[in-house]
Amino acid sequence: MQLLGFSASQVHPLTTLDAARDFLAGNAAARFVWADFATDEVTAAPAAWRDSLVALTGAPILDLHLSDATNAAHPSFFDTTNAYDMVIFRKLTFETSKQFAEEEAEHAGDAAAQAAPPMPAPGAPPLAAPVPGPRKASRKYAPGFLPALARIDTQPVTFFVFDSVLVTVRPSPSRTVDQVRQRLLDTCGAPRAAAPRANGSVGSLMHGVRPPTRPEDLMLRLLNAMVDRYLDLRAPLTRQLDRWQRALLSTRRSFSSWEGLLDARIQLRRLEHLSEEQRDALQEFRDSLLDNRYSTEEGDNPAAASRDEVLLVRLTDLMEHILRVLAHARRLEDSIESAVQIHFSAVAHRTNRTMRALTVITALFMPLTLITGVFGMNFTRMPWLQETNGFWWTIGLMGGVVATIGGIWGLGRWLDR
Numbered sequence: 001m002q003l004l005g006f007s008a009s010q011v012h013p014l015t016t017l018d019a020a021r022d023f024l025a026g027n028a029a030a031r032f033v034w035a036d037f038a039t040d041e042v043t044a045a046p047a048a049w050r051d052s053l054v055a056l057t058g059a060p061i062l063d064l065h066l067s068d069a070t071n072a073a074h075p076s077f078f079d080t081t082n083a084y085d086m087v088i089f090r091k092l093t094f095e096t097s098k099q100f101a102e103e104e105a106e107h108a109g110d111a112a113a114q115a116a117p118p119m120p121a122p123g124a125p126p127l128a129a130p131v132p133g134p135r136k137a138s139r140k141y142a143p144g145f146l147p148a149l150a151r152i153d154t155q156p157v158t159f160f161v162f163d164s165v166l167v168t169v170r171p172s173p174s175r176t177v178d179q180v181r182q183r184l185l186d187t188c189g190a191p192r193a194a195a196p197r198a199n200g201s202v203g204s205l206m207h208g209v210r211p212p213t214r215p216e217d218l219m220l221r222l223l224n225a226m227v228d229r230y231l232d233l234r235a236p237l238t239r240q241l242d243r244w245q246r247a248l249l250s251t252r253r254s255f256s257s258w259e260g261l262l263d264a265r266i267q268l269r270r271l272e273h274l275s276e277e278q279r280d281a282l283q284e285f286r287d288s289l290l291d292n293r294y295s296t297e298e299g300d301n302p303a304a305a306s307r308d309e310v311l312l313v314r315l316t317d318l319m320e321h322i323l324r325v326l327a328h329a330r331r332l333e334d335s336i337e338s339a340v341q342i343h344f345s346a347v348a349h350r351t352n353r354t355m356r357a358l359t360v361i362t363a364l365f366m367p368l369t370l371i372t373g374v375f376g377m378n379f380t381r382m383p384w385l386q387e388t389n390g391f392w393w394t395i396g397l398m399g400g401v402v403a404t405i406g407g408i409w410g411l412g413r414w415l416d417r
Helices: 019-028 039-044 047-055 063-069 096-116 175-188 216-231 234-248 260-292 300-377 390-411
Strands: 002-007 011-014 030-038 077-080 083-093 156-163 163-168 194-195 203-204
Touching: 002 019, 002 175, 002 300, 011 019, 011 175, 019 030, 019 047, 030 047, 039 047, 039 063, 039 163, 039 194, 047 163, 063 083, 063 156, 077 260, 083 216, 083 260, 156 216, 156 234, 163 216, 175 216, 216 260, 216 300, 234 260, 234 300, 260 300, 300 390
Parallel strands: 030 163
Antiparallel strands: 002 011, 002 030, 077 083, 083 156, 156 163, 194 203
16 A cells, blocks of 8 residues: 655655545645555455545445456446546556567667677777678577567556545556656655745745646546556557568568467457557546536636646547557558558469469470370371471471460560569
8 A cells, every 4th residue: 555645745655544634634735645555455355445445535435346446357447426436547567568678678789789880999900890690589489480469468457536535456566656656756755945936935946747736637647657658569569560561571481470460460459449448438537527527616716627627638638649559559450451461462473473484384385295296196107207307397397386476475465574
């Protein structure tokens, strides 16, 4: 369990739920509290966990929402009640991010090795140009085997958004959540020394980043960090697709990794479905925000309306990032389809060229076979059988037939490439 209290100018680490309740009740500058829980803490005693939050949040979490929060296979989803909003968002697992990060490092290392050749020592003769050798196979795949797209694994993170409390339930560990928490502590943990303002007054300078003002604001920051992980997949996914395309269009050897190609399409389709679910969940949250937060009563309050406008802008930007991931997944899937179609077109073209050559050979030898068959008949008397130059006359006849056929094909442009 991790607890953070957010005031107007600072982030306060908290230790217990009672301390969080006292922070909201006794601090005039307190805005809200972030209570972060691991899924194991909730599944160990769901009822006791829910009851312990009632004093902090002021309302219990429904049983169905509690079961959804602990369901590891639940898709991205949004639901709302009179007391809180629930958002389930599937983030990339640490293994998936690590796998693609290793590929990024490997690609960057290969590019650096090619771009920066070793320099000779002072006084030594110049080094010969390096001869490019075969690329080292990845440790995950056998040599000569073309890998499919890396498996995209995700885990759900559940957000319960109360008026003054944000409760998150996520699998442990979650590198994205931990990084956001640490960034908030580093940038907003403590104010710097007071400095004079332009008007002569004294004000405190913060460490750069303004702390979130509402639970929804913090949730959008967490969601933005999760979506950025998806955006980081675009470069390695594109490079892997380039490898597939080169293998499909290679003329040196036939393509045989159809099972891996099917797995690649499955992973791209999975990424597309994940993005669609995330977009739908955030769209419903946006509609709920417009209905509940942008009501007539708040419309009379300019400050509340301004905060909602900022929140809507951030939410729209987050949805635009998800749409970019969705569009990229669809482009990759279309590119694979196009590469497969080009592959079969190239195979058909090579087959047609082979059949064309065989047809030319067959067409040339058919009249020659006819001539040899005629002179091979077992008749007692036949022309040219007793002639001294009969053999050469037959050879000349065959050559004339071949020349005539070739001339007809040449005039008709039947052999043009």
